[in-house]
Amino acid sequence: MTDGLVLDSIGHDYDGVPVVKDVSLQVRPGELVCLLGPSGCGKTTTLRVAAGLEAPRLGRVILNGQLVSGGGVHLPPELRHVGFLFQDYALFPHLDVLGNVTFGLRSLSDAEREARARQMLAQVGMEDYARAWPHQLSGGQQQRVALARALAPSPSLMLLDEPFSGLDKRLRDQVRDETLHVLKSTRVATLMVTHDPEEAMFMADRIAVMRGGEIVQMAAPEELYNQPRNAFVASFFGEVNLLEGVVRQGNVATALGNFPAPGLGEGTRAEVLIRPEGLSLSPAPEGEAVVLTARPLGRSSLVHLRVERAGMAPCHLHSRLRSGTAPAEEQRVTIAVDATKAFVYPIPE
Numbered sequence: 001m002t003d004g005l006v007l008d009s010i011g012h013d014y015d016g017v018p019v020v021k022d023v024s025l026q027v028r029p030g031e032l033v034c035l036l037g038p039s040g041c042g043k044t045t046t047l048r049v050a051a052g053l054e055a056p057r058l059g060r061v062i063l064n065g066q067l068v069s070g071g072g073v074h075l076p077p078e079l080r081h082v083g084f085l086f087q088d089y090a091l092f093p094h095l096d097v098l099g100n101v102t103f104g105l106r107s108l109s110d111a112e113r114e115a116r117a118r119q120m121l122a123q124v125g126m127e128d129y130a131r132a133w134p135h136q137l138s139g140g141q142q143q144r145v146a147l148a149r150a151l152a153p154s155p156s157l158m159l160l161d162e163p164f165s166g167l168d169k170r171l172r173d174q175v176r177d178e179t180l181h182v183l184k185s186t187r188v189a190t191l192m193v194t195h196d197p198e199e200a201m202f203m204a205d206r207i208a209v210m211r212g213g214e215i216v217q218m219a220a221p222e223e224l225y226n227q228p229r230n231a232f233v234a235s236f237f238g239e240v241n242l243l244e245g246v247v248r249q250g251n252v253a254t255a256l257g258n259f260p261a262p263g264l265g266e267g268t269r270a271e272v273l274i275r276p277e278g279l280s281l282s283p284a285p286e287g288e289a290v291v292l293t294a295r296p297l298g299r300s301s302l303v304h305l306r307v308e309r310a311g312m313a314p315c316h317l318h319s320r321l322r323s324g325t326a327p328a329e330e331q332r333v334t335i336a337v338d339a340t341k342a343f344v345y346p347i348p349e
């Protein structure tokens with residue numbers, strides 16, 4: 001038996017238009033997995049399938065070893081033992097905080113319900129607000145109560161859909177941090193939808209990057225950043241410099257020199273993506289690049305470069321350097337490339 005959530009070859013469409021295509025993933029107890037991708041790529045539909053709000057057209061959903069969707073079975077959400085946290089926290093306005101958190105604890109005695117609810121409120125730092133009304137709470141406080149309410153029945157799976165997008169930036173960072181710690185301490189399996197790569201990297205043990213209804217790559221954040229499978233994933237996780245060329249004898253020739261292109265055939269058009277922090281600069285009167293501007297951005301500086309190499313079209317690149325180490329404007333420099341921050345992919349025909 002596999003604990004946690006298993007989505008096995010899920011396919012779903014609306015009015016005959018496929019929006020989720022052959023999605024398989026697993027979320028283990030104690031693990032937080034993010035579905036990440038641009039608007040309309042099928043993240044929410046995948047989450048709704050896991051919740052039981054949609055019956056998938058293809059594939060199976062298995063929760064703690066029990067088949068809950070597929071093969072003629074479809075268990076409704078209320079029988080799945082799943083906790084929800086969505087963007088609009090939707091606390092019940094006619095119940096106070098304690099009433100909201102005890103709401104889902106039907107099978108316990110009154111005293112047990114209250115004890116459990118108070119325990120959950122303490123876990124999210126809201127024990128002093130048990131008798132407050134939702135409208136008296138800030139957005140962040142409402143979100144914490146919603147988290148306590150969702151976790152109170154000890155669900156076997158938590159589903160979060162853009163849960164922080166209604167909060168302003170400073171509050172969002174704080175609530176995100178608290179939510180991560182509470183989820184981790186309860187060891188509940190969690191599947192979360194976000195379109196924000198930074199948020200996914202902050203929250204997730206593993207991220208499933210989606211595009212056009214499919215999972216393009218699923219891995220730990222570090223692996224996605226350092227070993228992206230294609231140009232879409234590489235550029236989704238941060239700025240990249242883009243150079244193009246044609247493969248000759250196993251290399252792509254660019255304005256920054258040759259890059260190995262293992263596995264790509266002679267004459268293949270290829271793109272080289274290099275993260276700005278992968279370009280380091282040394283002042284040199286005969287250098288191939290000139291500094292256009294250098295902008296301090298807190299801990300780092302972003303240097304704009306114009307690269308001129310004989311026989312190649314000039315190109316504009318960005319280098320990100322430790323603050324205080326940027327060369328002066330109009331300085332000539334040579335560029336060294338950190339090969340671990342450069343990625344070569346064939347350009348699709």
Ligand SMILES: Nc1ncnc2c1ncn2[C@@H]1O[C@H](COP(=O)(O)OP(=O)(O)OP(=O)(O)O)[C@@H](O)[C@H]1O
Nearest residue numbers: 014015019037038039040041042043044045046195
């Ligand atoms: N109930 C529905 N009926 C018809 N089409 C729908 C329905 N729900 C979603 N869609 C469409 O299915 C596609 C996938 O939507 P989904 O909400 O799963 O994507 P998403 O990645 O979560 O995007 P977003 O971040 O914008 O919510 C979109 O093209 C959307 O317009």
